[in-house]
Amino acid sequence: MNFTEIAQNRQSCRKYDGTKAVEQEKLDAILNAAQLSPSACNGQPYHVTVCTGDTAAAVAKATQGMGMNKFVSDAPVQLVISEKPYCRTAAVGSKLKHNDYRSIDIGIVAAYITAEATAQGLGSCILGWLDSEKIKSICDLDGDIRLVICLGYASADDKLRVKKRKDLDELVSYK
Ligand SMILES: Cc1cc2nc3c(=O)[nH]c(=O)nc-3n(C[C@H](O)[C@H](O)[C@H](O)COP(=O)(O)O)c2cc1C
Structure with missing residues (x-):
């Protein structure tokens, strides 16, 4: 898959086949892509905690406040992205410069992770609706939790949706 194909095929997966585990080689490819992500001053102010089994189940629960994100429990892997200084x-x-570089860096690493997940044939969803304190305690982390990315094989009936995006003339201008 070239990058355009990845961008066209990546979507937030909200229907996982809970019977299919993620192979370690695929997980390794995703983590290697995360390692290559650029960041302000190359500071890499984030940490990725790979959660599986009971830990993944507990992290999934911590993304489900107020009845949200129910699908997350079916994904076998949860990647927790926490802040580092x-x-x-x-x-x-x-x-x-009054610029929150760390949030930008975390967004980019999430984009790398989800793009590589697509290239590996896996579904993923970036989750910002989460209980940071709960996940910190589950994973024994000091830094605030900024994102969880769930990973797994999409269900066979989870089809590619038509992308809803701003028109290019609203998104882009030339000066
Ligand atoms: C920072 C961030 C937080 C998000 N949080 C959630 C979330 O908690 N639950 C969810 O189902 N989707 C979440 N999403 C997914 C977005 O809803 C989704 O990317 C957007 O609607 C575009 O759809 P697509 O990813 O399928 O192209 C989040 C995405 C980002 C980038």
């Missing part, structure tokens, strides 16, 4: 130069740059 800025490196010194990114901390200074962020303060001086």
